[in-house]
Amino acid sequence: DARVTQTPRDKVTEMGQEVTMRCQPILGHNTVFWYRQTMMQGLELLAYFRNRAPLDDSGMPKDRFSAEMPDATLATLKIQPSEPRDSAVYFCASDAGGGEELFFGEGSRLTVL
Amino acid sequence: QKEVEQNSGPLSVPEGAIASLNCTYSDRGSQSFFWYRQYSGKSPELIMSIYSNGDKEDGRFTAQLNKASQYVSLLIRDSQPSDSATYLCAVKPDDYKLSFGAGTTVTVRA
Numbered sequence: 001d002a003r004v005t006q007t008p009r010d011k012v013t014e015m016g017q018e019v020t021m022r023c024q025p026i027l028g029h030n031t032v033f034w035y036r037q038t039m040m041q042g043l044e045l046l047a048y049f050r051n052r053a054p055l056d057d058s059g060m061p062k063d064r065f066s067a068e069m070p071d072a073t074l075a076t077l078k079i080q081p082s083e084p085r086d087s088a089v090y091f092c093a094s095d096a097g098g099g100e101e102l103f104f105g106e107g108s109r110l111t112v113l
Numbered sequence: 114q115k116e117v118e119q120n121s122g123p124l125s126v127p128e129g130a131i132a133s134l135n136c137t138y139s140d141r142g143s144q145s146f147f148w149y150r151q152y153s154g155k156s157p158e159l160i161m162s163i164y165s166n167g168d169k170e171d172g173r174f175t176a177q178l179n180k181a182s183q184y185v186s187l188l189i190r191d192s193q194p195s196d197s198a199t200y201l202c203a204v205k206p207d208d209y210k211l212s213f214g215a216g217t218t219v220t221v222r223a
Contacts, residue, residue, distance in 0.1 A: 035213075042201075055210075100159075
C-alpha cells in the first residue's frame with residue numbers, strides 16, 4: 001500500500017524550540033512538496049524538490065525554516081526557533097514528476113505555545 | 114491577487130440537490146486544473162482533473178473549464194451526506210508546483 005508517511009503526527013512545543021518534521025515519499029516519486037494549512041491562509045506551498053534538488057522555497061520564511069532532502073526516501077522541514085504563528089498542519093506530498101495526482105501524507109499538526 | 118480564488122462558502126445543500134463550486138485563477142498560462150476533496154481532519158485527495166475547455170464528467174462529478182475566462186467549476190449532482198467536505202481547487206501554473214485555493218466547505222443536509 002503505497003503512501004506518503006509523515007512524522008510526527010502531532011507535536012506540541014514551546015516557543016523558541018526547534019521542530020523537525022519528516023516525510024517519506026512514495027517509492028519512485030521524484031517530486032516532493034511541503035505545504036502548510038491554516039484556517040486563515042488555506043493550503044500554502046512552502047517548498048518543493050525534484051530529484052532531491054530544491055526547485056522553489058520562496059514560500060518559506062527563510063530566517064527560521066529550512067527544508068532538505070538528504071536522500072530520496074527522506075524529506076525534512078525544520079523550524080528553528082518556532083513561534084506561535086507557526087501553529088498549523090504541515091503536509092508533505094509527492095508525485096511521480098509531472099504526474100497528474102499529488103499524494104498527501106496524513107499531516108503533522110504543530111502547536112507552538 | 115491570489116493565484117487561485119474560490120467562492121468562500123460554506124455551501125449548504127439538501128440531499129439530492131446539485132452543489133456548484135467555482136474557482137478562478139490568475140496565471141493565464143496554466144494548463145492543468147484539479148479538484149481535491151478534504152474531509153475534516155484528513156488530507157486532500159484528488160477527485161477530478163481537467164485540461165481542456167469544456168466539461169468532464171466522472172460519476173456524479175462534472176468539472177468545467179473555461180480558459181478564456183480563467184474559470185474552473187465543479188458540479189456535484191445528487192449530493193449525498195458523504196459529499197460533505199472541503200473542496201479545493203488546484204492549478205498548475207508551471208510543470209511542477211500546484212497552487213491551491215482556500216477551499217469551499219460543502220455540507221449536505223439529509
